[in-house]
Amino acid sequence: DSLFDDLGGKDAIARMMTRLVELTSADPRTAHQFEQTKKDRLARLLTDQVCELSGGPCKYRGVNMKKSHIKLGITEAEFNALVEQLQQAMDEEGVPFHTQNRLLALLAPMKRDIVER
Numbered sequence: 001d002s003l004f005d006d007l008g009g010k011d012a013i014a015r016m017m018t019r020l021v022e023l024t025s026a027d028p029r030t031a032h033q034f035e036q037t038k039k040d041r042l043a044r045l046l047t048d049q050v051c052e053l054s055g056g057p058c059k060y061r062g063v064n065m066k067k068s069h070i071k072l073g074i075t076e077a078e079f080n081a082l083v084e085q086l087q088q089a090m091d092e093e094g095v096p097f098h099t100q101n102r103l104l105a106l107l108a109p110m111k112r113d114i115v116e117r
């Protein structure tokens with residue numbers, strides 16, 4: 001099975017990304033980064049990105065990770081907080097631990113483009 005199917009398909013991914021954006025915007029560790037952000041748009045872009053990345057029938061048409069996060073001054077602590085929030089969103093959706101880790105492994109290499117050094 002593809003990771004896309006194991007995550008529950010497009011609807012499940014969309015629910016998780018909507019929840020992730022909700023959590024990042026509410027958590028004091030990350031909320032300050034998202035004050036100007038259009039939440040619906042970000043959730044849609046994240047859904048397409050995770051759908052495509054996991055082998056689903058989607059195409060991410062947003063800005064690349066380096067360009068979209070440059071100048072935000074994102075710290076490693078903020079990155080780790082977002083990973084925790086994503087794990088919570090996946091827990092709430094009932095995604096098994098092993099499947100969660102498969103997605104996290106695909107996202108991990110993006111860290112070097114997102115965190116400011």
Ligand code: HEM
Binds near residue numbers: 074078079107
């Ligand atoms: C693996 C981790 C991450 C992924 C996959 C990711 C993905 C994305 C995507 C797809 C966009 C939309 C780009 C576009 O506008 O075309 C975006 C924008 C953004 N991300 Fe991330 N991101 C990650 C980590 C983070 C972290 C840790 C923070 C800060 C705590 C962050 C803050 C932002 C902000 C502020 C924007 C701009 C939203 C806007 O347009 O207002 N991201 N991210």
